[in-house]
Amino acid sequence: MADTAIEDGDGKAKKPGWGTLLRSLRNPKSGFMVLFGFAQGLPPALFLGTLYAWLSEAEVDLETMGVFSLVGLAYAFQFLWSPLLDKVDIPGLRKLGKRKQWIAPMQLTVGIALLIMSFLDPRNALGWFSLLAAIGAFASATQDIAINAWRIDVADEEATLDILSTITQMGFRLAALIGGALGLIIAERIGWPQTYLIMSGLMLAIGIASLFAPDADVAKRSAATVAANEEEVAELYNVGEVTEKVRNRALLAVGLLWAWAIGTVVVFMVRSMTAAPEDRPDVTLFTTTYGPLIVVATVVLPAFIAAWVAKQKRRGTNVIVASTGDEPKRTVKFTDHLYRALVLPLVEFVGRLGWSLVLILALVLTYRICDSIWGVFAYPFYLGELEYTGDQVAFASKFFGVFAIILGLAFGGWIITKFGRMFTLTLGAALAAATNLLYADLAAGGAVMQGGSDAIGFTALVNFIAGVFQMTDIDGLARLTFTIFWENLAIGIAGAAYIAWLSSIVAKEYAAVQYALLASLTLLVGTIGRGALGEMIEDRGYYYVFIFTAIIGVVAVALCVMEWIREARSGAASGVVQPDKHVAGS
Structure with a gap:
């Protein structure tokens, strides 16, 4: 890496x-x-x-x-x-x-x-x-x-x-x-x-x-293959691997947890599709209530189970001992395939990262929270709190905003190639946190944003382009556009680095499962936290919320630095990076 x-x-x-x-x-x-x-x-x-x-x-x-x-x-x-x-x-x-x-x-x-x-x-x-x-x-x-x-x-x-x-x-x-x-x-x-x-x-x-x-x-190299590659599954019976009894216990526990999670989602969707409108369950309430439980059932508890399996293997307890050569040929079972598909990706993840997994999960849960958790409240903030028109918001967020994100992604890609992935990841976290302070100023009247926009000629540019689009109501448009531009530029830089980092920490042979788990955690945390954030906005106002999310962003910066140090030490300890060990190009 x-x-x-x-x-x-x-x-x-x-x-x-x-x-x-x-x-x-x-x-x-x-x-x-x-x-x-x-x-x-x-x-x-x-x-x-x-x-x-x-x-x-x-x-x-x-x-x-x-x-x-x-x-x-x-x-x-x-x-x-x-x-x-x-x-x-x-x-x-x-x-x-x-x-x-x-x-x-x-x-x-x-x-x-x-x-x-x-x-x-x-x-x-x-x-x-x-x-x-x-x-x-x-x-x-x-x-x-x-x-x-x-x-x-x-x-x-x-x-x-x-x-x-x-x-x-x-x-x-x-x-x-x-x-x-x-x-x-x-x-x-x-x-x-x-x-x-x-x-x-x-x-x-x-x-x-x-x-x-x-x-x-x-x-x-795949950890989950079809019957044509059963010899790979048969490696579960090699000397030093955990016994079938341990595997089956782990598979049963993880299987029951995942079955409950899948069943919960299926039942909810069936109820929602078949019930009368007045009896349909609330999607947001379901996500905020059952979302954390599903994460615990499919990620947290299985991680502990995987840690237990990895510990057995590391200590040499409950493992297959040296063979005498007289044992009958092992028959690969369906449960062996299921174990390699469902449990082994977690065992590999926990076994490779150990306690570092706690740091990684903390970073996953906090890195994108600054922009993801409050995104649903953006239009109420623009249209309700600040009283901008729909045309003004579309001009700022869709025209300048999307351009800023693409520019940020391009700039982020260059920074990664020039200064490295972890530097860009940390920079992106710092910029994302800082842009929340820009929104705090906007919530307080936007004097600083207006002054910055005027100073660099951004206001003149916005007014000119608004004139081309024949927009007549441009009062305060420059400071809104100025704020959204810098936030989206930061999101682009952070997004480029985050996806690259997230891809780099998974093992190639388990990429589908491990990446999907981490990406879903990133998506769910924003959804789960929106209810509490909405109450905070009602009680304290937007200014306080932007300060609060900026502080969360500082936590993400600190975690980035810790992960940077961990990766540096890991690379120094191994002496040389081997791309195929985790992912190519890492």
């Missing part, structure tokens, strides 16, 4: 910086990473955002629209079926590659769902709409698992993990803009069915293009 210069064919070190960045961008893997990032960002925009505008125009009542918010659970709890992507091969598609066999079909499924929706009228086919949205969101979340694992698998010294992670975010943000703001503009001119027809064409085209993407040959 050290940040070192790359050597060329003559053995001469290439200096990191723009040259490294350009070489990475020329790699075909980078081009496919843009497509994959775009494919990850478009479905959430269409199923969780833009779709509500179509339903509103079709005069669907709010209570019925609440059912559609269920599709968001597919993204929040995608880790629940992530082991399947390491364990199961799709019949007839295995030859596409370990990851592509999931990526391309899921993208085509999303495209087909959008295509069928474009021919339906939500007034008369609301049931089909909800079913298609659920299918599309599930397929989208599934492709996310596979794409994240693909990025980790194919990274090399040229198309580095850091650059691929940055490109992922760029594609994602571009898709969010096209599926969100641009989708609304297109629909205003040609109608919703035609808009979704265009979007389905994009997804179908990407799905077809994905068939030609490179895919790492991870079959020989």
Whole structure:
């Protein structure tokens, strides 16, 4: 995981910086990473955002629209079926590659769902709409698992993990803009069915293009393979491995916990889809109440179980002793495959990281909280508290804001190649915390933001562009745009580093499960904390909340420094970094 210069064919070190960045961008893997990032960002925009505008125009009542918010659970709890992507091969598609066999079909499924929706009228086919949205969101979340694992698998010294992670975010943000703001503009001119027809064409085209993407040959290293690779599963019976009794106990405990979590989510979704509007359970209440319990059941408790298994193996207790050669040949059982798919990724994670896992989980839970936890309150803050108009907010957040994020991602990618991943991760955390202070000033009147905007000529630029768009109400627009610009620039830098770091700490052979678990924790913590944050806003006001989230950001900075030190010591202790030990390009 050290940040070192790359050597060329003559053995001469290439200096990191723009040259490294350009070489990475020329790699075909980078081009496919843009497509994959775009494919990850478009479905959430269409199923969780833009779709509500179509339903509103079709005069669907709010209570019925609440059912559609269920599709968001597919993204929040995608880790629940992530082991399947390491364990199961799709019949007839295995030859596409370990990851592509999931990526391309899921993208085509999303495209087909959008295509069928474009021919339906939500007034008369609301049931089909909800079913298609659920299918599309599930397929989208599934492709996310596979794409994240693909990025980790194919990274090399040229198309580095850091650059691929940055490109992922760029594609994602571009898709969010096209599926969100641009989708609304297109629909205003040609109608919703035609808009979704265009979007389905994009997804179908990407799905077809994905068939030609490179895919790492991870079959020989994969921890979860089909019957053709049963010899790998048979390694569970090697000398020094824990006994079958220990494995079965661990599998039973983890299996029951995961079964409860999956059952809880399924029961909730069935109740929500079948109950009368007045009897439907609240999605937000479910997420805030059962979300933490599901995390405990699927991450925290299994981690303790995995630690117990790793401890048995490390101490040499309850392990298979030297064989005499007279034992009958072992028959690989279904439970052995299940153990390797569900339990072993956690055993590897805990065994490799030890107590450092506590630090990593703390960083995962706090790093993105500054921008993720309050995002749902952004429009109430802009429109209600500050009394800006919808046009002003759209101008600042969609036009300047998206540009700032893309600029931040590009700048973040360059900083990673120049100064290293951990430096950029720490810088991103510091900037994200600092931008909360900018919002605190905005909540207090925005005098500092207005003065800064005036001083560097930003106000004149905003007023000029607003004039081009023929906006007449520009009072206070510059300070709002100035604040959003710097926040989104910080989000871009932090996002590039965070995805790269998150990808670097998982083991390649367990990438699908381990990354999905960590990514879901990042998503869930913001959702879980919004209820408490809403109460804090009601009691103390926005100014206090922005100061509070800035303090949380300082905690994330401190954790970044601690993780930086841990990685440096780990690299020094091992003497040299071995990319295949964790992830290529790390």
